[in-house]
Amino acid sequence: MKQNEMKGHLSYRRTPIEVESPEEFGYDKIKYNLSESSVPDFILGDLDIDLNNLQLSYTDHRGYPELRQAIAEEGDNITSDQVLITTGAAGALFIIATSILSREDHIVLLHPNYVANLETPRAIGCQIDYLRLSKENKFKLDFNQLEEAIKPNTRLISLTYPQNPTGTVLTKTELNEIVALVESKGSYLLLDETYRDMTFNDPPLPIAASLSENVISVSSFSKAYGLPGVRLGWLISQNPVLLETFLAAKELIFICNSIVDEVIGSRFYLDFKTDFLKDINLHVSTNFKTLEKYMTNNRYLDWIEPDGGCISFPWIKKDIGISVRKFNKVLKETYKTFIAPGHWFEVDERFFRIGYGYPSESELEGGLQCITAAIEDCIQ
Numbered sequence: 287m288k289q290n291e292m293k294g295h296l297s298y299r300r301t302p303i304e305v306e307s308p309e310e311f312g313y314d315k316i317k318y319n320l321s322e323s324s325v326p327d328f329i330l331g332d333l334d335i336d337l338n339n340l341q342l343s344y345t346d347h348r349g350y351p352e353l354r355q356a357i358a359e360e361g362d363n364i365t366s367d368q369v370l371i372t373t374g375a376a377g378a379l380f381i382i383a384t385s386i387l388s389r390e391d392h393i394v395l396l397h398p399n400y401v402a403n404l405e406t407p408r409a410i411g412c413q414i415d416y417l418r419l420s421k422e423n424k425f426k427l428d429f430n431q432l433e434e435a436i437k438p439n440t441r442l443i444s445l446t447y448p449q450n451p452t453g454t455v456l457t458k459t460e461l462n463e464i465v466a467l468v469e470s471k472g473s474y475l476l477l478d479e480t481y482r483d484m485t486f487n488d489p490p491l492p493i494a495a496s497l498s499e500n501v502i503s504v505s506s507f508s509k510a511y512g513l514p515g516v517r518l519g520w521l522i523s524q525n526p527v528l529l530e531t532f533l534a535a536k537e538l539i540f541i542c543n544s545i546v547d548e549v550i551g552s553r554f555y556l557d558f559k560t561d562f563l564k565d566i567n568l569h570v571s572t573n574f575k576t577l578e579k580y581m582t583n584n585r586y587l588d589w590i591e592p593d594g595g596c597i598s599f600p601w602i603k604k605d606i607g608i609s610v611r612k613f614n615k616v617l618k619e620t621y622k623t624f625i626a627p628g629h630w631f632e633v634d635e636r637f638f639r640i641g642y643g644y645p646s647e648s649e650l651e652g653g654l655q656c657i658t659a660a661i662e663d664c665i666q
């Protein structure tokens with residue numbers, strides 16, 4: 287049987303970003319990993335936690351109450367019962383899209399974007415309009431384009447800020463305008479705030495779900511905190527009907543989270559997060575300076591400088607005659623350097639994502655030198 291003969295209600299397909307991901311390729315085959323959209327992974331010992339007496343039972347269906355309380359305290363007007371802990375932000379995105387959207391509905395999707403934000407609505411088969419970010423517009427969201435894209439059957443507008451893969455951010459004024467627009471149209475806004483703690487110049491935006499019952503916020507332990515192996519994320523909504531539906535979806539798929547994950551994640555969030563984040567942000571800003579130096583007056587590459595997150599989305603300049611396919615192959619196979627190529631984001635192959643938050647400073651420097659060397663090897 288072929289995949290397109292599957293008759294399920296949702297049309298699942300594997301995407302290049304997952305099929306070709308470093309964990310599927312094999313971390314041991316990579317010397318310089320510049321493909322990650324996260325910060326370095328912690329090890330369990332960093333959290334100084336003894337799990338020996340942990341009773342391996344089911345746990346609170348909404349998630350560990352103290353953890354939900356701590357997350358709620360970061361937003362105005364948010365209570366712990368408006369926070370639902372999920373299996374990664376990916377779990378939250380799946381629950382939200384499948385709860386809100388049907389085939390008859392329309393969604394406005396920011397593009398490029400983190401894959402689950404795109405793929406779940408596609409799997410549902412709903413009508414989609416893309417808000418395409420372009421380098422000509424400095425990867426900025428075009429509010430007029432958003433307004434024009436909304437139709438009478440638009441149920442959901444799905445944005446990610448700070449943005450993946452471009453690292454651009456929204457201002458508070460822009461967020462307020464978008465929330466007002468969504469309310470006036472009677473749609474919902476899904477804001478994937480996974481990188482909310484990682485802005486360079488401005489303080490983080492308010493948790494978007496605190497601004498309106500029409501907004502759902504999503505976040506993660508994986509990207510800004512370095513705990514992707516603890517499969518934890520969360521969603522926040524002030525809308526009781528949505529929340530009850532999201533909880534029902536979670537109970538149907540997972541019942542609850544793994545208690546092991548929740549104990550580890552809670553230990554991080556409640557006892558270590560504030561201190562660890564200082565070190566994480568210092569590492570990210572040091573690496574950013576290295577990347578900035580590399581990009582300044584770069585002969586081959588250009589970029590829109592990011593304002594947040596730990597990723598950037600440069601491109602090979604138009605006048606550089608190169609087979610990008612060959613460049614990707616040489617970079618991976620000869621230089622053992624992993625970047626996130628343009629086709630992972632369904633854009634021109636000249637673009638690629640550099641994750642500068644994950645590697646050590648020397649790995650980043652080594653990887654950047656390999657990018658230059660691979661380009662020079664492939665110039666025609």
Ligand SMILES: Cc1ncc(COP(=O)(O)O)c(C=O)c1O
Binds near residue numbers: 323400450478519
């Ligand atoms: C913007 C964004 N949202 C969500 C996710 C998924 O995160 P998680 O590991 O929590 O499922 C990712 C992962 O790359 C991401 O970049």
